[in-house]
Amino acid sequence: MQKKKRWIYGLITAAVVIGLGYVAFYFLFLDFLVDYWWFDSLGYGGYFFLRFLYRYLVFAGVTLFFFLIFFLNFWIASRFLGSGLPSSEKKDKSRKLQYREVARLFRSGSMKVYAPLSLVLSIFIALPLFEKWERFLFFLFGPDAGIADPAFGNDVSFYLFSYPMHILIEQRLVIAVAILVAASVLLYRVERRMLAKTDRALPKGAKLHLNILALVLAALVGWGLFLGKYDLLYYAEHMPLFFGPGFTQMHVTLPLIWISVVLWIAAALSVLYYLNFRKRLIPVIALVVVFAGVYALGTTSFLPQMVQKYIVLPNEMSREKPYIENSIQATLSAYNLSGVETRNFQVDQIPWGDTDRAIRRNIQNTPVWDRNLLEDVYDQLQNIRPYYNFTGVDVDRYEIGGQYQQVNLAAREINLDKLPGTGNNWINRHLQYTHGYGAVMTPAAQSGEELMQWFIKGISPASEYDFRISNPRIYFGLEDLDYVIAPNDAKEMDYPDGDSFAGNDYEGDGGVAVNSLFRKLLFSVYFEDRNILFTTKTNNDSKILFRRNIREAINHLTPYFRLDRDPYLVATEDGLFWMQDAYTRSRWYPNAAPYDGRKNYIRNSVKIVVDAYNGTADYYMADPDDPVIRAYNRIYPGLLQPMDEMPRSLKSHVRYPKDIFEIQTGIYTRYHQKDSKTFYQEEDLWESAHQRQEEIREIGSQSMRAYYLTLDLIEKEKSEFLLVSPMSPKNRPNLRALVIAGCDPAHYGKFYV
Numbered sequence: 001m002q003k004k005k006r007w008i009y010g011l012i013t014a015a016v017v018i019g020l021g022y023v024a025f026y027f028l029f030l031d032f033l034v035d036y037w038w039f040d041s042l043g044y045g046g047y048f049f050l051r052f053l054y055r056y057l058v059f060a061g062v063t064l065f066f067f068l069i070f071f072l073n074f075w076i077a078s079r080f081l082g083s084g085l086p087s088s089e090k091k092d093k094s095r096k097l098q099y100r101e102v103a104r105l106f107r108s109g110s111m112k113v114y115a116p117l118s119l120v121l122s123i124f125i126a127l128p129l130f131e132k133w134e135r136f137l138f139f140l141f142g143p144d145a146g147i148a149d150p151a152f153g154n155d156v157s158f159y160l161f162s163y164p165m166h167i168l169i170e171q172r173l174v175i176a177v178a179i180l181v182a183a184s185v186l187l188y189r190v191e192r193r194m195l196a197k198t199d200r201a202l203p204k205g206a207k208l209h210l211n212i213l214a215l216v217l218a219a220l221v222g223w224g225l226f227l228g229k230y231d232l233l234y235y236a237e238h239m240p241l242f243f244g245p246g247f248t249q250m251h252v253t254l255p256l257i258w259i260s261v262v263l264w265i266a267a268a269l270s271v272l273y274y275l276n277f278r279k280r281l282i283p284v285i286a287l288v289v290v291f292a293g294v295y296a297l298g299t300t301s302f303l304p305q306m307v308q309k310y311i312v313l314p315n316e317m318s319r320e321k322p323y324i325e326n327s328i329q330a331t332l333s334a335y336n337l338s339g340v341e342t343r344n345f346q347v348d349q350i351p352w353g354d355t356d357r358a359i360r361r362n363i364q365n366t367p368v369w370d371r372n373l374l375e376d377v378y379d380q381l382q383n384i385r386p387y388y389n390f391t392g393v394d395v396d397r398y399e400i401g402g403q404y405q406q407v408n409l410a411a412r413e414i415n416l417d418k419l420p421g422t423g424n425n426w427i428n429r430h431l432q433y434t435h436g437y438g439a440v441m442t443p444a445a446q447s448g449e450e451l452m453q454w455f456i457k458g459i460s461p462a463s464e465y466d467f468r469i470s471n472p473r474i475y476f477g478l479e480d481l482d483y484v485i486a487p488n489d490a491k492e493m494d495y496p497d498g499d500s501f502a503g504n505d506y507e508g509d510g511g512v513a514v515n516s517l518f519r520k521l522l523f524s525v526y527f528e529d530r531n532i533l534f535t536t537k538t539n540n541d542s543k544i545l546f547r548r549n550i551r552e553a554i555n556h557l558t559p560y561f562r563l564d565r566d567p568y569l570v571a572t573e574d575g576l577f578w579m580q581d582a583y584t585r586s587r588w589y590p591n592a593a594p595y596d597g598r599k600n601y602i603r604n605s606v607k608i609v610v611d612a613y614n615g616t617a618d619y620y621m622a623d624p625d626d627p628v629i630r631a632y633n634r635i636y637p638g639l640l641q642p643m644d645e646m647p648r649s650l651k652s653h654v655r656y657p658k659d660i661f662e663i664q665t666g667i668y669t670r671y672h673q674k675d676s677k678t679f680y681q682e683e684d685l686w687e688s689a690h691q692r693q694e695e696i697r698e699i700g701s702q703s704m705r706a707y708y709l710t711l712d713l714i715e716k717e718k719s720e721f722l723l724v725s726p727m728s729p730k731n732r733p734n735l736r737a738l739v740i741a742g743c744d745p746a747h748y749g750k751f752y753v
Helices: 002-041 045-079 093-109 111-131 133-141 156-196 204-227 230-234 247-277 281-299 302-334 352-363 371-382 426-432 517-526 550-557 627-635 658-671 676-681
Strands: 388-390 394-400 403-414 439-443 484-486 492-497 500-504 543-545 568-572 575-586 601-611 617-621 640-642 686-688 690-694 699-703 707-715 718-729 737-742
Touching (some): 002 045, 002 517, 045 133, 045 156, 045 204, 111 156, 133 156, 156 204, 156 230, 204 247, 230 247, 247 302, 281 302, 302 658, 371 403, 371 439, 394 568, 403 568, 403 707, 426 492, 439 568, 550 575, 550 601, 575 627, 575 658, 601 627, 658 737, 707 737
Parallel strands (some): 617 640
Antiparallel strands (some): 388 403, 403 439, 484 543, 492 500, 575 601, 686 718, 690 699, 718 737
């Protein structure tokens, strides 16, 4: 029977060990190792370890901090537990031994309980900081913004980086100290009952310990009440009129917060005094009641509503004027709209002889084709084979034949889902059909009734305009591409050549080597594909290329950046590249109106260039004035490069992105009214102009999206690539203004209205 039990226990133990080993291998070791190899293949191995160390060092440091708080307090408490022997029992040896045993358990044996208990509690308290570890890094590395909030005079960086951390720290400390107070009260209560049987009092040290813990808890709660004043800067009840605190919040709620802090401290001290000396109960009750009343007035809507209704609303404009102005200034600053240049557009008379030249200069770059329709045209005329796909049409500008020309272009990517029947097999998907090839480019302005004019066309990119692409292969793009192994002994299909295809061996820097049995085994487990392990088509140079969708790759590299929805292709003599705009955002900019109900700060601070052949990603700091991106630059030194280091062939194709532009213009439709009276009366509200759309069964209109144009609106006689959004008065069909963002280097990011 005993032997059978040992077998059962052995099997259970083995199953547990195997299960834990599987979890550790699959979810810890395997993911960690594959991630490291992938990061290292892109040149970010050091960055990978830095992020890993940051996360776990922050968590370990905070856990250790709370562990010491819990353990030291439990240890201090244990010094006063079982501390006294009853005098009446000193001659009773058995009773004396019993008390000594209790004392020993509390003072030494109890550490076996206190240590793991402290660890569990500290992990519980520190867990939110494991999830929000980057907030802690912002707190440490955040730079000054150089802008003060008008309400309290703090630098904006305090709200972007420090205030969120103060809230989190205060909450976790309150929970930790509250647990300690409750545990200490429980332990000392047990000790007191034991001592009461022998007419002995609780040691003074124990009372002092409890008092200190209670004072610390009271101070932390007071700190939380004090932090509540900053929450007024995010008061949203005045929307849609303005965002942030108004007259009532600054003249009623704020004073009540200060009074609450003072009363809380006084009430806490008086309660402690009463608990220690059992005197002056009535003043204690009075202080507690007064605090509760003041706190209720500050946190409920009754008093603020009365003040708003009877004092503010009858004189709303004069009462709220300074706060409206604060909201306007803060919102314009948060969305980088403070420097918008307003111009009156004059319609000049053009001399008859110059008319044709002026018109030709602008019309030759006026886009005619709808991008969605143009994608279908590209598919029909330039797809070459069914397994190719054009992934969206991009808008850009190039020097074509010595002329500044707006163009449409698209990448010819591989689409393995279009492989016919039996051709859709493992060898084709992962060894042979590994990449797309080339791009097509057409002028923006050409009639649909004429033959299509091509700047670049054909499977092996050809151009009549001396446009060369030395390496047109696309291993990384916008398609959701599966992993491939290249080079390999099955030979990759480079491009169709009649009834056959030209072969190719990948020679790029991308991918992770799979030149050993160990690596093949790991990747076969990682991708759950045994063919990786058993294929005989790999060689010593073979690499596995995965995460080939550039957005997926960027999100894995830098998950803290928000990506623009429209990455675009850039064709250069050196090859094909993807340009991806990225944003830094926050919800903590004081007094600024949110654009999505939550976020109220955004900057296009990063330009990311991904090599379509190698998959390498280079990050460039596009807005060095953004405090958030400067914080990231401090946290991850070497990740971001200055824009001056971007190659000229790529820098000439940087453009202002649509996503942030449409957010900014949406804000500007209201906040261009910088005069508080005009803003209050909504005399000049705008909206995006509407375009008429005719469907088969209905006629209606929809808001016009921003679009790229090449015009001479900023400087006369100088055509520039611009992002334009027409504006109309609210609910009226008239054109009121054009909001323009410059895209070329001379005026990049500058707004003109």
